[in-house]
Amino acid sequence: MSDKPLRDAVRRLKFRVLIIGRANAGKTSILQRVCETTESPKIYRVSGGRREEVHLDPTIERGNHNIEDELIFTNHEGYIFHDSCGFEAGNEDELRTVQDFVHRKVTERRLRDRLHAIWYCIPMEMPVIAVFTKYDQFKLDVQMDLEDESEANATPTLEDINEEAEKIFKDEYWNVIKESSPKYVRLENMHEPGASCSALIIETANALDEDVLRHMLVAVQRENLMISVEMAVKRTRFGRDGRTIVESCIGYFPHLWVPVSDLIGQWCAEDLWLPCHCCSSACK
Template identity: 35%
Template sequence: MQIDRIPHFRILVMGRANAGKTTILQRVCNTTDQPEIFDGNGVKVCHYMKLNGAHIKLVQRGVHIIEDELVFQSNQQFVFHDSCGFEAGEEAEFDKMKKFVTEHAKATKLEKRIHAIWYCIPLNEMHRMVTAAEMKFFNECDSGHVPVIVLLTKADTLSLDAFQELKKKGSTVDDARKRAPEVGKEVQKCCLDKVKDWLDKLEFPPQNYLVLTSMQQKGADCEELLKCTASALTEEGLQGLLISSQQSNLGLCMEFAIMK
């Protein structure tokens, strides 16, 4: 693979609605702005403008599809695709997603290939962390050499849940506040173990898993996410392409250089 011919690191972001996907992309690109959206031919189909402090969506073509490219002006080295989520039973949507993954994992044009897949599973819905949709994807969708990393999002909500539970059990507010983060971490680990146990048994399991915290905070640290993604890549050149998108993160660049 001629890495110098690939201008962007391309990521497919998957997961149900409200899994925190857009927030993650904003943190990776160090922005609070919304992305510009282009079709597969580079024609802008949607953009945003600010009005009284809010982002207003201006649409030139009404329906967002998986082939659309999401690009943030703050870091144009990334191109993202959003699967928009799919629920069990929606065969047509699943087939479109599967076709996109298959075609773009082996695209003849190098610049059109996807290089990684981030599959977001929110932990604020513990009663349905792994649904039939996730089971179907990891049982039927072969991404080939493209690594799939499961991101457990909205993990911070577990500390809040722990705080409320500790208060119910008689802890004072101060004690519950002190103990909640540690209890939350224990629950996070339990959730991670459960998800791994479910998905690792399937036909095409993820290459890696990562619990994401503090993504709602402006300037959240995405170093672990990028390191996790880089370590899952089989092409050293692709690792360099990913890390080069974070030139402002001197520590990450140095760590990668030492690894090589």
């Protein structure tokens, strides 16, 4: 029996993310690294049931996205991104726009139309809620300060730099927000082609309440084995019987999903088949 219909269903999965942060916060670099590309996203606007590509003038409208617009990278169409233009300015109308958008998107009937995660990004020069960007520049500033303060211009070691950076980070940033945001990610060198956002994806997956959403996120990452292995290890209870352990682990390796009900359970989200542990037979 061919598993092509199942693979086609996996390709149709859409994981929707709202990214929040002021201009020059490194948002575009993060999205490019997540989707493993250096290209700019295409922008689509849905109006009256029609979905059309829109083109912004890069010299005038760069970054001025309507929050309703869908940002999609052609090489990685599993993600749909929304950008909240103006949110950081504190304008009440913009704040209300974001609140209304989030409320509407989390209550959509269809799973693929819902908002699945929010990434809040602010550069290191001020306290951050969840994602600390440009951490490499922060450590470079720490290194320069240590060099200025050292006697006879001695060069600080990498261990000295990391230790001082960790101390400043905890004292001046993390201690300020840790009670309201128990998780954080520090991203470095996002402008480099080989940079990775695996930590952000893993933290996002860990923050999701529903297994089906967690599987969706892993699936749209395609075959990123590091993320699949880490999620399988973290989310599987190994004290149970062998069959249950296998079912749980396979759920985080979408390229191994097969439409055989007595091997893994299946969960149907709209017309998309996902693995789950709620039943021993297929349901639709």
